Amino acid sequence: QVHLVESGGGLVKPGGSLRLSCAASGFAFRDYYMTWIRQAPGKGLEWVSYIGGNGVTRFHADSVEGRFSISRDNGKNSLYLQMDNLRPEDTAIYYCVRDQARLGVAGLAHWGQGTRVTVSS
Amino acid sequence: EIVLTQSPATLSLSPGDRATLSCRASQSVLSNFLAWYQQKPGQTPRLLIYGASTRVAGIPDRFSGSGSGTDFTLTIGRVEPEDFAVYYCHQYGSASPWAFGQGTKVEIK
Numbered sequence: 001q002v003h004l005v006e007s008g009g010g011l012v013k014p015g016g017s018l019r020l021s022c023a024a025s026g027f028a029f030r031d032y033y034m035t036w037i038r039q040a041p042g043k044g045l046e047w048v049s050y051i052g053g054n055g056v057t058r059f060h061a062d063s064v065e066g067r068f069s070i071s072r073d074n075g076k077n078s079l080y081l082q083m084d085n086l087r088p089e090d091t092a093i094y095y096c097v098r099d100q101a102r103l104g105v106a107g108l109a110h111w112g113q114g115t116r117v118t119v120s121s
Numbered sequence: 122e123i124v125l126t127q128s129p130a131t132l133s134l135s136p137g138d139r140a141t142l143s144c145r146a147s148q149s150v151l152s153n154f155l156a157w158y159q160q161k162p163g164q165t166p167r168l169l170i171y172g173a174s175t176r177v178a179g180i181p182d183r184f185s186g187s188g189s190g191t192d193f194t195l196t197i198g199r200v201e202p203e204d205f206a207v208y209y210c211h212q213y214g215s216a217s218p219w220a221f222g223q224g225t226k227v228e229i230k
Contacts, residue, residue: 033215035219037221044207044209044221044224045160045166045211045221047219047221057215057216059218059219061122061218061219100168100177105154105214105215106156106171106172106213107156107170107177107211107213108168108211114165
């Protein structure tokens with residue numbers, strides 16, 4: 001059974017940094033694209049970043065480009081999001097999500113429960 | 122980046138009504154890599170449709186997706202009480218940025 005557990009969220013001041021982690025289990029982690037999605041309070045879904053199984057293919061949304069960096073450690077079955085120069089508008093629940101397709105992309109089928117990030121002075 | 126615009130923002134319906142939700146892309150979606158999700162309050166989103174029209178296993182057949190290029194539609198044939206939720210479209214791919222629409226809320230009339 002697919003299991004995704006995020007950690008690392010919290011309260012941080014504007015300009016600060018956080019590193020989110022996602023521990024994955026129940027599947028061949030290295031075979032799947034992994035994604036970070038966020039949802040601000042009372043708002044819609046926003047794609048943040050995704051990374052291919054081998055870690056070479058990576059994309060970030062324009063809103064976080066140059067501030068956030070996605071990475072993965074296939075040996076530890078873990079996904080990360082390094083978030084620097086945080087802004088109040090980055091306040092959201094951050095979800096670790098796995099694609100439904102092995103070795104490709106076909107929609108986001110498995111979601112963690114999320115970790116809350118609050119950026120405020 | 123592609124921008125996805127969903128309409129209407131809110132759809133007020135009675136159980137048994139047909140629901141038609143629209144998702145328009147600012148440029149053509151390659152390979153029809155377009156998915157639809159349902160999100161209920163306090164829950165994570167659930168994948169309904171991928172590839173614009175392929176229903177995920179276990180999703181009731183009253184949910185159907187259609188469209189290509191820049192115009193996509195999610196149809197709920199006859200809305201059931203458990204279908205009242207927010208629906209999002211999502212453009213994806215393996216070598217390009219992704220995008221979500223802003224959502225359509227299907228509410229009880």
